[in-house]
Amino acid sequence: MNGATQAIRGIFFDLIDDPWKHSGHESRAARFLPDGLLVVKDGIIADFGPFDEVSPRHPGIAVTHIPDRLILPGFIDGHIHFPQVRVLGAYGNQLLDWLQKWIFPEELKYADREYAREAAGRFFDALLAGGTTTCQAFTTSSPVSTEEFFAEAARRNMRVIAGLTGIDRFAPEDFLITPEAFYAESKRLIGEYHRKGRNLYAITPRFAVGCTTEMMEACSRLKKEYPDCWINTHISENPSEIRTARQEYPDCTDYTQVHEKHGLLGPKFTAGHGVWLSDDEMRRFSRAGAAVSFCPLSNLFLGSGLFRLGRAKDPANPVRLSLGTDMGGGNSFSLIRAMEEAYKVGMCNNTMLDGSVNPREQDLAEAERNKLSPYRAFYLGTLGGAHSLYLDDVLGNFDKGKEADFVVLDWNAGQLAMAWRQSLAVPGGAPANVDEAAQLLFGIMAVGDDRNVDETWIAGARAHKRTPS
Amino acid sequence: MNGATQAIRGIFFDLIDDPWKHSGHESRAARFLPDGLLVVKDGIIADFGPFDEVSPRHPGIAVTHIPDRLILPGFIDGHIHFPQVRVLGAYGNQLLDWLQKWIFPEELKYADREYAREAAGRFFDALLAGGTTTCQAFTTSSPVSTEEFFAEAARRNMRVIAGLTGIDRFAPEDFLITPEAFYAESKRLIGEYHRKGRNLYAITPRFAVGCTTEMMEACSRLKKEYPDCWINTHISENPSEIRTARQEYPDCTDYTQVHEKHGLLGPKFTAGHGVWLSDDEMRRFSRAGAAVSFCPLSNLFLGSGLFRLGRAKDPANPVRLSLGTDMGGGNSFSLIRAMEEAYKVGMCNNTMLDGSVNPREQDLAEAERNKLSPYRAFYLGTLGGAHSLYLDDVLGNFDKGKEADFVVLDWNAGQLAMAWRQSLAVPGGAPANVDEAAQLLFGIMAVGDDRNVDETWIAGARAHKRTPS
Known part of the structure; x- marks a missing residue:
């Protein structure tokens, strides 16, 4: 595990419930933070929430800022x-x-x-x-x-x-x-x-x-x-x-x-x-x-x-x-x-x-x-x-106490047509709300592939950074 | 059209017949040149065949050598x-x-x-x-x-x-x-x-x-x-x-x-x-x-x-x-x-x-x-x-007189697992015969995508070169 306490700032999206239980209102099963902070200690999520709320609780913490990406659980x-x-x-x-x-x-x-x-x-x-x-x-x-x-x-x-x-x-x-x-x-x-x-x-x-x-x-x-x-x-x-x-x-x-x-x-x-x-x-x-x-x-x-x-x-x-x-x-x-x-x-x-x-x-x-x-x-x-897999006590979203495995998604990467397509979903250039985030994610699953995975983090440590290939 | 006469040397694969007419012997519908030369004049294929045969017929011609790639019709x-x-x-x-x-x-x-x-x-x-x-x-x-x-x-x-x-x-x-x-x-x-x-x-x-x-x-x-x-x-x-x-x-x-x-x-x-x-x-x-x-x-x-x-x-x-x-x-x-x-x-x-x-x-x-x-x-x-499309008189393979549109395929590109997979198909590192070429092509269609398209040529001129993205 990564021993140090550290924090990652960025745009976060995760699920907090089964969306099939919320048919017609599926976004209720999701959590979206357009500017969030994930605090990790010894590979475990120690704190998570909007940057403005979480940041004051951790004065002096080292923050890695990952802009223009959607950060999801691994x-x-x-x-x-x-x-x-x-x-x-x-x-x-x-x-x-x-x-x-x-x-x-x-x-x-x-x-x-x-x-x-x-x-x-x-x-x-x-x-x-x-x-x-x-x-x-x-x-x-x-x-x-x-x-x-x-x-x-x-x-x-x-x-x-x-x-x-x-x-x-x-x-x-x-x-x-x-x-x-x-x-x-x-x-x-x-x-x-x-x-x-x-x-x-x-x-x-x-x-x-x-x-x-x-x-x-x-x-x-x-x-x-x-x-x-x-x-x-x-x-x-x-x-x-x-x-x-x-x-x-x-x-x-x-x-x-x-x-x-x-x-x-x-x-x-x-x-x-x-x-x-x-x-x-x-x-x-x-x-x-x-x-x-x-x-x-x-x-x-x-x-x-x-x-x-x-x-x-x-x-x-x-x-x-x-x-x-x-x-x-x-x-x-x-x-x-x-x-x-x-x-x-x-x-x-x-x-x-x-x-x-x-x-x-x-x-x-x-x-x-x-x-x-x-x-x-x-x-x-x-x-x-x-x-x-009966692992939802330790994995699956950004709840406190879970293991800090996550992916950093570049919604514009992939085949040449991707970026223009995504620009239709987010007129502001970045997702402003949970629905826009979900539309970008649909773009990734419908048109994308491994190219959209920009980084992969294991227990709070970056384990993969994409080399364009 | 590209006015100059020029030649492209490389590994060529094209179809000369409908493989469904050759069930069990489909390779008979294909043409494979492990070292071929394609001569293009005014955007039209002027000559095509094994390098050793074709090259002497065109002394002094400018040759673009594209190694380690499979060249196919567009x-x-x-x-x-x-x-x-x-x-x-x-x-x-x-x-x-x-x-x-x-x-x-x-x-x-x-x-x-x-x-x-x-x-x-x-x-x-x-x-x-x-x-x-x-x-x-x-x-x-x-x-x-x-x-x-x-x-x-x-x-x-x-x-x-x-x-x-x-x-x-x-x-x-x-x-x-x-x-x-x-x-x-x-x-x-x-x-x-x-x-x-x-x-x-x-x-x-x-x-x-x-x-x-x-x-x-x-x-x-x-x-x-x-x-x-x-x-x-x-x-x-x-x-x-x-x-x-x-x-x-x-x-x-x-x-x-x-x-x-x-x-x-x-x-x-x-x-x-x-x-x-x-x-x-x-x-x-x-x-x-x-x-x-x-x-x-x-x-x-x-x-x-x-x-x-x-x-x-x-x-x-x-x-x-x-x-x-x-x-x-x-x-x-x-x-x-x-x-x-x-x-x-x-x-x-x-x-x-x-x-x-x-x-x-x-x-x-x-x-x-x-x-x-x-x-x-x-x-x-x-x-x-x-x-x-009733265009087989001008397109579809490397027959003389057809238009010189072609693609240059990199069989190792794509998701990370591709290259090791392909190495199983071509123990020699490059296809030695038509069957090995076909196996690489199956690897491309089964595991690959646009990343395998390294270059695209239109009427004898290079119109696209892949930028890793």
């Missing part, structure tokens, strides 16, 4: 694959073929410590360049990759969740790990890394299709022994995968039941994708306090399908949601790009939900919830992600 | 809206609402000559930054916007197609133009601009829903009087729009028939989108020699739906296709980004066509045609676009 990536950094955006197949052809061979290399270490450096560099300050990551079935992941995260002082990634079937022989070895190595790694610095451990069955009952039982035992640990997996990404899950777990009526049966579905459980979850499965996620990580870059890139965002945000049974890039199935490290694609998924869903194609599919309330306003998008990428 | 955008440069990526609604809220008010400003002139400068700058050297553009119903568009294109010596854009209903009063005024102004503009320099004129009924029968008849008369002119319009973008078209043209069995009835469907006719075209409509497009411009950025951004690429490429009835950004419905000027989204649309289609959801929808042949390999993607963006 982005949280709920679902990403560390060992896929080099194969992001690989050509050609749906999930199961793609895994065999591109992913497994690359991930095998991460048993080599040097390769894994180099990759970890590149991985975290790319995260920071995209404005991501926290991620929940898959590693491989080799403990080496998990060790190097946590070691690099610790060097950078980043809040991360990861764990040895178990798979004991449907992959090449040398890619598999036995349930016994997975159990023993997971125990060792939990002891070594969980809650050491900012590292957090997730018991990680890769996906139920790739896990035998014995592997799921090993996870179940681990969760009982270490109830403080997270659980991270995949669910219902692709129709063929779901059929295989049904075949392999004939005693379960659906994919979700595999996790219920093993006592895993509950708080701190996240499953990536959930594209094909039924209404009933979503209700059970909601009641259990379990989360889905919505990965639109990947769902489009692999053609998995359109996640039913509006259904998941049913106010009667809301599912905890994060946004995930799912890099390398997702073709970018950028949560901003993930927001763009999430918006598109919502819009495509709504052309069906408006009833113009099939009147029986009309559901205008669900359609309204599919509309990814900037308030909703940046909620998913910050406080919402933190809430889904 | 990109062709088949569908873009000049007066939407400032509202690209606008928030919130499906087609018809979005037009009323964002588009019409902005387009109205283009009746002001100064505003239109400034916008034209920005528009062409953004095109060139994305590697686009030719576009077919909509303007507005004010002749001023068409004049300023052609004037700016002429200053830049770019091959463009555009025309006064007719709409006489379903828009604010001051946005409309009467069929009589549209007819008279179109005649005048054709006389003034068509085939002057590189400018080409398209008779442009905005979309049949916005055009009365009288407006369509004005277009019909214009096409008879000026058969050399192009026709540019929209079709079947959105289900609600199609229903409205059916209501407004009760004597037509489908949307396509509106154009058939007015004698417009034929060579040099392009309709943007075609998301919801029936199989029968596609067959009629194919037989007529008419084209569709596939606009995946827009179709996802507005939620219009998934274009059936594999159906349009049915070998029995192939539809001429270009790629379009449809900027501002599309949220980028970049054809590279359009290729990314086109790939995703194909992949999403295929999760239905593999029969895993509904066995009755299984069509593996169509699914194969949906797969947007780099050969297919860059064909659509270059030679295929030229073919669809």
Whole structure:
């Protein structure tokens, strides 16, 4: 942690509530300070508010002024694959073929410590360049990759969740790990890394299709022994995968039941994708306090399908949601790009939900919830992600006592057309109120990318400054 | 045109045939020169081939060497809206609402000559930054916007197609133009601009829903009087729009028939989108020699739906296709980004066509045609676009006698993760054969954007050099 007390002055925007709870008045879920001051002590937010109010409370404090930028909480990536950094955006197949052809061979290399270490450096560099300050990551079935992941995260002082990634079937022989070895190595790694610095451990069955009952039982035992640990997996990404899950777990009526049966579905459980979850499965996620990580870059890139965002945000049974890039199935490290694609998924869903194609599919309330306003998008990428991961006590916005991870956004950067577009949203040149700030943020998510991330700060220290490239 | 004779040496990749005709052997449709020489005289390709063969034929010629880059024909955008440069990526609604809220008010400003002139400068700058050297553009119903568009294109010596854009209903009063005024102004503009320099004129009924029968008849008369002119319009973008078209043209069995009835469907006719075209409509497009411009950025951004690429490429009835950004419905000027989204649309289609959801929808042949390999993607963006616009005699590849518009691609630029990814595709550091070149190109379309466009050349002169931003 950065030991000194210091302050950052600038234009701040964060979410203080779920904007879906404020339909029609979403700005009530946001906090906007056109001239704010963030006071950080030992990496923790010690004070926050309008400059004129906060400044007198801290006479003589060193102030870093960051003008002409929007400062937001750091982005949280709920679902990403560390060992896929080099194969992001690989050509050609749906999930199961793609895994065999591109992913497994690359991930095998991460048993080599040097390769894994180099990759970890590149991985975290790319995260920071995209404005991501926290991620929940898959590693491989080799403990080496998990060790190097946590070691690099610790060097950078980043809040991360990861764990040895178990798979004991449907992959090449040398890619598999036995349930016994997975159990023993997971125990060792939990002891070594969980809650050491900012590292957090997730018991990680890769996906139920790739896990035998014995592997799921090993996870179940681990969760009982270490109830403080997270659980991270995949669910219902692709129709063929779901059929295989049904075949392999004939005693379960659906994919979700595999996790219920093993006592895993509950708080701190996240499953990536959930594209094909039924209404009933979503209700059970909601009641259990379990989360889905919505990965639109990947769902489009692999053609998995359109996640039913509006259904998941049913106010009667809301599912905890994060946004995930799912890099390398997702073709970018950028949560901003993930927001763009999430918006598109919502819009495509709504052309069906408006009833113009099939009147029986009309559901205008669900359609309204599919509309990814900037308030909703940046909620998913910050406080919402933190809430889904049960980390909203330490991350997600600028509340006092939280960890001071944040991003500094340049709303005019990116493709050449950006600046003129943004000038239409803020006639005064800078956002004068929360709506103007939100319009700039929509410009960033609709037209922008990692170029809009000018700086990324970890625990009060600048960890990334953009070099135009 | 650039009067001097000169030569460019570098790594060249272009398409010489439609790769869909070479399924399984798509590289046969491509031409790859790891060390090539392009000789340009008066803006026209005078010679092209391997450096060792071509160079001795031109002793003493000035050679510009561009190493470590892939040189491709300039990109062709088949569908873009000049007066939407400032509202690209606008928030919130499906087609018809979005037009009323964002588009019409902005387009109205283009009746002001100064505003239109400034916008034209920005528009062409953004095109060139994305590697686009030719576009077919909509303007507005004010002749001023068409004049300023052609004037700016002429200053830049770019091959463009555009025309006064007719709409006489379903828009604010001051946005409309009467069929009589549209007819008279179109005649005048054709006389003034068509085939002057590189400018080409398209008779442009905005979309049949916005055009009365009288407006369509004005277009019909214009096409008879000026058969050399192009026709540019929209079709079947959105289900609600199609229903409205059916209501407004009760004597037509489908949307396509509106154009058939007015004698417009034929060579040099392009309709943007075609998301919801029936199989029968596609067959009629194919037989007529008419084209569709596939606009995946827009179709996802507005939620219009998934274009059936594999159906349009049915070998029995192939539809001429270009790629379009449809900027501002599309949220980028970049054809590279359009290729990314086109790939995703194909992949999403295929999760239905593999029969895993509904066995009755299984069509593996169509699914194969949906797969947007780099050969297919860059064909659509270059030679295929030229073919669809009946410009393949002058544009689309490096054949002798064609116009020397090209882009210089840096395969390592873009988000931080790009270079390491690309190093996996080309172990030697540069592409040694056509397949390696294609793999780099897939990396660009899957992970890249306008940052990969290092230079853009128009008629043998460099018109854009990337400034890292």
